[in-house]
Amino acid sequence: MSHIPKAEYARRRKALMAQMVPDSIAILPAAAVAIRNRDVEHVYRQDSDFQYLSGFPEPEAVIALIPGREHGEYVLFCRERNPERELWDGLRAGQEGAIRDYGADDAFPIADIDEILPGLIEGRERVYSAMGSNPEFDRRLMDWINVIRSKARLGAQPPNEFVALDHLLHDMRLYKSAAEVKVMRQAAAISARAHVRAMQACRAGLHEFSLEAELDYVFRQGGAKMPAYGSIVAAGRNACILHYQQNDAPLKNGDLVLIDAGCEIDCYASDITRTFPVSGRFSAEQKAIYELVLDAQQAAFDEIAPGKDWNQAHEATVRVITEGLVRLGLLDGEVQALIDSEAHRAFYMHRAGHWLGMDVHDVGEYKVGGQWRVLEPGMALTVEPGIYIAPDNTQVAKKWRGIGVRIEDDVVVTRKGCEILTSGVPKTVAEIEALMAAAREDVA
Ligand code: GLY
Ligand code: MN
Ligand code: MN
Secondary structure (H helix, E strand, O other), rough: OOOOOOHHHHHHHHHEEEEEEEOOEEEEEOOOOOOEOOEEEOOOOHHHHHHHHHOOOOOEEEEEEOOOOOOOOEEEEOOEEEHHHHHHHHHOOOHHHHHHHHHHEEEEEEEHHHHHHHHOOOOOEEEEEEEOHHHHHHHHHHHHHHHHOOOHHOOOOOOOEEEEEEEHHHHHHHHHOHHHHHHHHHHHHHHHHHHHHHHHHHHOOEEHHHHHHHOOOOHOOOOOEOOOOOOOOEEEHHHHHOOOOOOEEOOOOOEEEEEEEEEEEEOEOOOOOEEEEEEEOOHHHHHHHHEEEEEEEHHOOOOOOOOOEEHHHHHOOOOHHHHHHHHOOOOOOOOOHHOOHHHHHHHHOOOOOOOOOOOOOOOOOOOOOOEEOOOOEEEEEOOOOEEEEEOOOOOOOOHOOOOOOEEEEEEEOOOOOOEOOOOOOOOOOOHHHHHHHHHHHOOO
């Protein structure tokens, strides 16, 4: 059962409807079941917008929000109860359950949507939907509109305005409520434990997938149905491939391993990266790069507070990393000139973070009116600077090549600064080496 209270879903729907113009309707489909191969399905994951407004976990469902509708503003189309199908595939809420358990004012069988929904749209001036993100649903929506248009001579009034729902809804999703932060803390804590276990289990001779198995074990044990995204377990030079997911190379002493993985609880993501040595001890070069990334991350945390803008944390990481790369002899020149020419991008080619929430790269605008967004309490984001020295970068001394380091934590903006949700995984060189040494003693 969802950790988000039923009343909160109702509040979200009310808040959205309060922003919709009068005489409008919002229509959102549930995520479709995705086929993996032949008759095997991917694990079902509800669409985040749909989940946010309903908490309703089933496929083949459509939400209609109709402010001011006399017979109820929240209409849910969903599958009918069916003893035969439920025997094979599991229970369904049915229309009764939609009303009783999920707070719908009115519920209809999804099989009847073509007959019923045009009547609900009729007379409404504006339709809000996630236009463009689901071409199949866009086409069905136009079919329903055309049903109304075909009856125009009988006095039916089709809507004239079609507006993307994203702006209103995604702005709401950007601000996390206390209940959402609580779930995100839980997901973060489980993921933190998973990273600790992977560090403890790490040995030369194992494979990247051996550590992925440790992560998956802790995710599942903690109640997570799945990772929030494909786990990255990248040893040695694989760490320089930003979205590496092959996870099948052997772990070798002398290499670092970069793990970027987080679980999902109740459709809320966590997203942690740690980088540590296979042997349990950092080399001098690995330590130098690692501590530079850690300094950059700390500088970013210092720039996350209400009133600071989205880009300040990123700028702080660029400054620290550029200064450090000059100090280590990996970049040559005057720091400000190197920052102006974005010289860091040869080593640090992504941004310092992204919004985090129901989607790992969560919704919400980064700029408003052309200006970087100003941070406010309740916004959740990642802080993830990295340095990746390409194995074939002949501009730098050989000893540096193939080192890839990222350190990533999840934070929520608070009234005074930010709360780090993922502090349960060690991060300093000394802490990581101590944790790994203790794990080796235990088995010795
Ligand atoms: N794991 C994806 C990211 O860190 O953004
Ligand atoms: Mn990540
Ligand atoms: Mn991330």
